[in-house]
Amino acid sequence: MEASVRDELLRLFGSKLTREMVLNLETCSRCGLCTPACHAYASLSQPRYAPAYRAEVVRRVYKRHFTAQGRLLPALGEAKPLTDAALEELREAAYSCTGCRRCMVCCPFGVDTQQILSIAKLLLVGAQAEPEILAMLADVSIAKGENIDALKAGFLEGVKRLEAKVVERWRVQAGATPIPTEVEGADMLYVALAGAHSIIPAAAVFNAAGENWSLSFFEAVNFGAFVGDPAKTRRILDRIVHEARRLGVKEVCICECGTAVRVAKQLSGGQPFRVVSLTEVHARYLREGRIRVKKLPGSFTYHDPCQIARNGGVYDEPRLILGSIVEDFREMSPDPRYNWCCGGGGGLVAMGEETLDFRMRSSRVKADQMRESGADVVVTACENCHTQLDNINTHYGLGKDVKFLSSLLAEALTDR
Amino acid sequence: MSAMEFAKEIDLRNLPCPMPVVKISKGIKEVAVGQVVKAVTTDPGALTDFPAWAKTSGHQILETEEAGGEVSFFIKRLK
Numbered sequence: 255m256e257a258s259v260r261d262e263l264l265r266l267f268g269s270k271l272t273r274e275m276v277l278n279l280e281t282c283s284r285c286g287l288c289t290p291a292c293h294a295y296a297s298l299s300q301p302r303y304a305p306a307y308r309a310e311v312v313r314r315v316y317k318r319h320f321t322a323q324g325r326l327l328p329a330l331g332e333a334k335p336l337t338d339a340a341l342e343e344l345r346e347a348a349y350s351c352t353g354c355r356r357c358m359v360c361c362p363f364g365v366d367t368q369q370i371l372s373i374a375k376l377l378l379v380g381a382q383a384e385p386e387i388l389a390m391l392a393d394v395s396i397a398k399g400e401n402i403d404a405l406k407a408g409f410l411e412g413v414k415r416l417e418a419k420v421v422e423r424w425r426v427q428a429g430a431t432p433i434p435t436e437v438e439g440a441d442m443l444y445v446a447l448a449g450a451h452s453i454i455p456a457a458a459v460f461n462a463a464g465e466n467w468s469l470s471f472f473e474a475v476n477f478g479a480f481v482g483d484p485a486k487t488r489r490i491l492d493r494i495v496h497e498a499r500r501l502g503v504k505e506v507c508i509c510e511c512g513t514a515v516r517v518a519k520q521l522s523g524g525q526p527f528r529v530v531s532l533t534e535v536h537a538r539y540l541r542e543g544r545i546r547v548k549k550l551p552g553s554f555t556y557h558d559p560c561q562i563a564r565n566g567g568v569y570d571e572p573r574l575i576l577g578s579i580v581e582d583f584r585e586m587s588p589d590p591r592y593n594w595c596c597g598g599g600g601g602l603v604a605m606g607e608e609t610l611d612f613r614m615r616s617s618r619v620k621a622d623q624m625r626e627s628g629a630d631v632v633v634t635a636c637e638n639c640h641t642q643l644d645n646i647n648t649h650y651g652l653g654k655d656v657k658f659l660s661s662l663l664a665e666a667l668t669d670r
Numbered sequence: 671m672s673a674m675e676f677a678k679e680i681d682l683r684n685l686p687c688p689m690p691v692v693k694i695s696k697g698i699k700e701v702a703v704g705q706v707v708k709a710v711t712t713d714p715g716a717l718t719d720f721p722a723w724a725k726t727s728g729h730q731i732l733e734t735e736e737a738g739g740e741v742s743f744f745i746k747r748l749k
Contacts, residue, residue, distance in 0.1 A: 390695060390727070391688050398722040405718040408734075412714030415739055447687040448715020473715055475687055511687070606692050641686045 255338050259381065263336055264319055266380045270373045271320065278370050279316050281363045282306055288367070291360035293594045294350055297618035305357035305367040308347040312370050315340055341381055344374035348482070349385065350612065352602060354560035354595030375482025384481050387608070388601050392477035392486045399493035402471055409471055410435060416450055416457075423458035423664050433457050436501070437468035442535075443503040443527075445474040445494055445514070447637055452509050455664030456532060462667050463544040467507075470497055474514035475637070480601030491521055498527050507535050510658055512561030512599065512636040519566060531562055533635045536663055537571035540578050547666040553582040555629035556659075557643060558593045559636030572635060572659055579666035584629045594620045596634075598642025613642060614649045621650040635659040674733055674744045677705040683712045683740065690716050691723050698729055698747050706732065709743045716741060 271279075284306060289295055294303035301307055314334035317324035324333035334340055353368040378384045398405065413433050420432040433453065434440070444460065444467050446452040453469065460467045472493045478486030498506045506522075506529045508515045515531045522529055539545045556576060562568045569590050576583045587593040597617030602609045624632055624646065632647070632654050634640050643656045680697040682690040694709050701707055709720070717734075720743050724731050733744040 387692055387695070390723075391691060393726045394691055394719060394723045397726045398718050401722060401725065402718070405721055408717035408721070409714065411736070412717040412741070415736075416714060446715075448690065448713045448719055449685070449687055450712060450714060451684075452687070453714065471718070473687070473719070477688070604688050604692070606689065637687050 255336070255341070260336055263377050263380045266376050267315070267319065267336075267373060270376060275369060275373070278366050279313055281365050282309060282313070283363070285362065288357035288361050288365075291357045293352075293354070293356070293597055293619050294616040296594075297616045302346065303350060303616070305351070308351055309365070309367045309370045311340075311343045311347040312373050315344075336377075341377065341383060345378055345383065347371060348374035348378065349600070349602070349609075350616075352560070352595050352597060352599035354599055355564050356560070356592065356595060359564065359591060372482055376484070379481060379483045384483070385601065385605055385608075387605050388477055388481040391604060392481055392483065392490065395473065395477055395490045395493075396486060398472065399489065402493070406471060413453070413469065416454055419450070419454050420457040420461070423455065424462045424667055426461050430461075432461060433469055434467060435469050435471070437466070438501050440468040440501055440503050441466040442505045442507050443468055443470050443494075443498045443501060444507045444509070444532075445470040445472060445518075446509045447475060447511055448473050451658065451661065452637070455658070455661045456509060458664045458667065459536060459539070459545060459660065463539045468501060468503070470494060472497065474508050474511045474518070476514055476517045477601075477604065479513055479517045480604060487517065487521065491517055494518065495522055495525060499525070503527050505530055507532055510635045510637060510640075510660055512559040512638060516561040516565050531566070531568055531635070532660055533562065533568055533571045533575070536660065537574045540574060546668050547579050547663070548668045549581050550579055550662065550666055552580070552631055553584060553629040554580045554631045554633055555584045555586045555624070555627035557586060557596060557632055557634040557639055558590050559634060559639045560595050560599055562635060563590060563593070572633075575659060575663055576633065579663060582629075584627050586623055586627050594623055596620055596639045596642040596646070598638050598645075603638045603641050610645065614645065617642070617646050621646050621652065624654060625650070625652055629654070631655045631657055633657050633659050633662060675706065676708040676744060677701040679708045679710065682709055682716070685713070691719050694720065694723065694745070695727065698727075698745060701747055703747050703749060705747055707745050707747070709745060711741055711743070712739065716743070720745075
């Protein structure tokens with residue numbers, strides 16, 4: 255590694271050293287409680303997947319370059335210089351972690367390994383060694399934001415084609431638009447994903463609840479966050495923030511995409527609108543009696559998306575929804591705070607076939623949990639989780655159905 | 671129905687996010703520079719995603735065709 259590159263990477267490293275980060279880097283007592291907490295370790299029993307080991311890959315570079323002891327006596331405390339080999343270790347550590355933070359809730363000190371690994375991802379971005387697919391997807395999102403005026407017409411045509419399917423689920427009053435867009439003064443801006451499955455059921459439920467809403471031109475997912483690039487994360491999020499401010503909405507509702515929910519909630523900053531997940535909005539409609547539902551047959555379990563539940567605190571709302579629409583609900587984990595990650599977060603699902611083998615091998619514990627639930631249908635509220643659970647279902651031959659919570663709620667709508 | 675000739679057709683119907691863009695990005699590399707790929711999608715978001723992808727990746731959308739709720743993009747590999 256050239257000295258100028260290393261210096262720039264160390265500058266990036268230094269930019270991440272907030273007080274909180276330094277506490278995370280200097281607190282680990284090597285007790286090992288995090289080790290069995292990681293689904294990858296629990297499934298594969300390989301030390302490199304122990305969260306403390308992954309964090310140690312970053313910590314050693316920190317010790318070598320940012321502590322007096324590491325600079326003067328690097329052999330003590332196993333300090334390690336930032337080299338090409340170290341960068342490769344950082345890549346392995348960063349992209350075998352899904353950022354689920356199950357290790358953090360099992361750590362007696364609450365050491366945030368995911369946050370430590372955000373240093374690794376930033377260094378990979380600085381070295382232009384980040385996963386090509388994720389960087390490409392982030393660039394596409396940014397280009398979309400820069401050219402949205404030229405692209406709007408195409409999007410509106412695509413949305414128009416979905417309207418009949420929305421009305422099939424829930425009729426709208428004569429003259430009303432089943433999928434409204436560009437509604438200035440709407441109460442809610444709904445930010446979906448590119449696929450029809452992310453728009454149709456949500457639109458039907460909004461219309462059933464009599465919501466004054468508007469569909470965003472942008473997709474909710476933030477690939478800048480997956481790739482760990484703070485500048486791109488901000489630019490992708492700002493497209494939505496600017497649209498919400500322009501329309502003057504009171505609330506921004508993020509679709510069933512865990513990362514999108516976490517990023518929008520945690521990074522939007524002080525705004526004249528609040529950010530909520532689709533699951534929270536749906537639970538509110540049920541609490542307020544704004545929609546009527548019927549019970550669906552079959553047995554159901556729920557997979558808590560880590561970014562919405564463990565990292566976002568949304569545990570009760572999906573259970574309220576399922577309690578309203580199914581007769582037979584079976585918890586997947588005795589304590590939802592410790593539900594296993596699906597194994598597909600952190601950008602792994604978005605990397606597609608490239609990560610499929612690791613994703614399947616490292617999710618054996620999730621497959622066991624799905625099987626042992628005894629439910630016919632596994633429900634979730636995150637696109638990434640849905641794809642991964644579907645892959646697990648096929649790979650392990652579980653014979654389940656995997657469904658989105660919003661689709662199930664739209665199915666349960668009734669006017670009686 | 672478009673009369674445009676293409677070297678490869680890629681089925682992107684009903685795929686989860688972000689697979690349409692991931693698969694077109696990989697699929698375009700499977701034809702020679704100058705050849706055309708036909709990508710068929712049901713994604714409303716593809717109508718903004720694909721032009722943005724073509725712009726960042728340096729390929730050219732020659733034609734977009736809609737039929738029966740599906741949209742086909744004819745994309746020429748330029749590099």
